[in-house]
Amino acid sequence: MTADTLNIARRRFTLVALIVPAVATVVATAAQLLFVARVPSTVATHWGWSGAPDGFAPAWTVPLATVLIGIGMPVVLFAASIGGLRRGDHGAAYRLLGAVATGVAVLVGALGTATLGIQIDRTDPAVTLPVLLIPTVILAAVAAGLIGWAVQPHVPWRPTSAGAAIDVPVRAGERVVWLQGVTLARAGAVILWIAFGIGCLAVLPVLFLGDLVSAVIAGIVVVVLFVVVATTLRFHVRVDPEGLTAVSAAGWPRVHVPSADIVSAEVVEVSPMGEFGGWGIRWASGGRQGVVLRTGEGVLVRRRDGRTLTVTVDDAATAAGLLTAYAALTPGRGTD
Structure with missing residues (x-):
């Protein structure tokens, strides 16, 4: 792997893991803030399989969640990766994380914007979810992630040569421990706790303002995140x-x-x-x-x-x- 290839990998990773998600989130948030003035103060945020709304929250929580997840997660992924790339590290994991950052930002931004958009000029939040809305948003996010993957160069990880072990003389029946x-690592700990904090902030509106089932699920998510970090x-x-x-x-x-x-x-x-x-x-x-x-x-x-x-x-x-x-x-x- 040449220095030029590594420089290209770093620049493309920065583009798809940080710049594109930030731009997509800013655009989506701006549109949502415009929509907030034209939707009910309480909006539908979750729908059942029938398409009928079964979860509600204040309208301002939608752009808040978009910013927290759409920018927060890419920042965490970027911070977790850029140090290694600067040291000359490489591998498909970096490419995947960049693609995930772009896909998540598009998913969250598009979902929040679309669900607010269908509630514009309504007097109540009881709006049926269009059948194709969720599949369309998911396809857009997947497409964005695939593009993010494709624009980054393929730099496969190669193992380093193995080092020699020290000869430790141990006789049969002898016990050495x-x-x-x-x-x-400090950087890893900081990033994991930041990710935990973002996760907590993202579920807080659901935990305190959503229905009982959503609140229980949000609480479980917080506990699982804490256990993962602590262990x-x-x-x-x-x-x-x-x-x-x-x-x-x-x-x-x-x-x-x-x-x-x-x-x-x-x-x-x-x-x-x-x-x-x-x-x-x-x-x-x-x-x-x-x-x-x-x-x-x-x-x-x-x-x-x-x-x-x-x-x-x-x-x-x-x-x-x-x-x-x-x-x-x-x-x-x-x-x-």
């Missing part, structure tokens, strides 16, 4: 005769690879965004799983069924050496 803790902040990593274990400081989730399942362990340089599309417990193509909380050193464990687990952690060479030693000592390990 290696422990480390890894904390989510990602720090992991404890352990290597012992039983294998490799990585568990959140909250006690869950937990990832374990038994020694009998380990073929090899090696040291790698990890790119959370480029390889896995983000931080935390992640899954990628080819049976790759990661507990990735920061960029940098990590241990990669290859399993007998071809799957791999990557854990970002300091002193990865010692962890890889001890895992290799215990795997060799495991009775009945054999080979496939």
Whole structure:
């Protein structure tokens, strides 16, 4: 990958992940503010399968939600990605995040504008939702996302060469335990908490002003978002005769690879965004799983069924050496 290709990738990513969503959201919000003066003070914001409205909120909440989601989410995605791109990172995850940012901005902006538009000059919010409105908006958002994907160059992620593990002499029956803790990178933590805050702000109008069912769903969303963030902040990593274990400081989730399942362990340089599309417990193509909380050193464990687990952690060479030693000592390990 040349420097010119990386520069093009950064510029195109900035265009589709930040500039286009901002422009689309500003245009949609401006139109919605004009509509607010001509719609009832309380408008329909949710419709049932029959097309009849079953959720209502003050008209001003529609442009507010458009700004919070249409600009807030792209800003979070951009902030999560641009640092890695500037360091020379690459991969399809960046391209996907840019496309998602554009698609979300178009979806939220178009949906808010269209649903306010059908309520113009009405005296009450009991308006039936046109059958083709939602499918049309979704198709427009998908098309925008596909265009955002297409205008960015294809720069596939390529793994870095593996580093050497330290030779750790362990005799049969001897028990050696290696422990480390890894904390989510500050940038990742800030971005996750910002995303949580945006999510909370976006559901607040529904939580306090919507119907009971919508409020319950909004409350569940907030709780799920909090759990995801809280359980990602720090992991404890352990290597012992039983294998490799990585568990959140909250006690869950937990990832374990038994020694009998380990073929090899090696040291790698990890790119959370480029390889896995983000931080935390992640899954990628080819049976790759990661507990990735920061960029940098990590241990990669290859399993007998071809799957791999990557854990970002300091002193990865010692962890890889001890895992290799215990795997060799495991009775009945054999080979496939």
